[in-house]
Amino acid sequence: MNREYKPVGFWTGAHVTYADHSVLVKIKGLTAARAARISYKNDPNVEAIYLYNDGCVPTESAENMTAYLGRLAVLAKLEIDGEPPTMPA
Structure with a gap:
């Protein structure tokens, strides 16, 4: 989810029904x-x-940014499972 609690890539203030948008990657x-x-609260839940x-x-403090960048570093090392969909010609 993005900061507005919409699926990443959605740029809208309108209500979005999450169930209508499948997870694109594993x-x-x-x-x-x-x-x-990766979780800011050390939550082991892999679903959220x-x-x-x-x-x-x-952006509120150097300590927060350092912790956040550390979490992103762990996330960046992970890979997507499967192949990307083919785009229509």
Whole structure:
């Protein structure tokens, strides 16, 4: 989700029914332990990972930014499982 609680890539203030938008990717090797390292609250839930909340906004302090960038570093090392869809010609 983006900051407005819309699926990433949606630029709207309108209501979005999440169930209408399937998950586009599966992250290879995303274990509960890795999810906890990525989550701002060390939550092992692999279904919903929050990188930060209102209490640790990265731009509010150097400490918050350092922690956030550390989480992104873990996330950036993971790979997408499967092949991307082919685009119509």
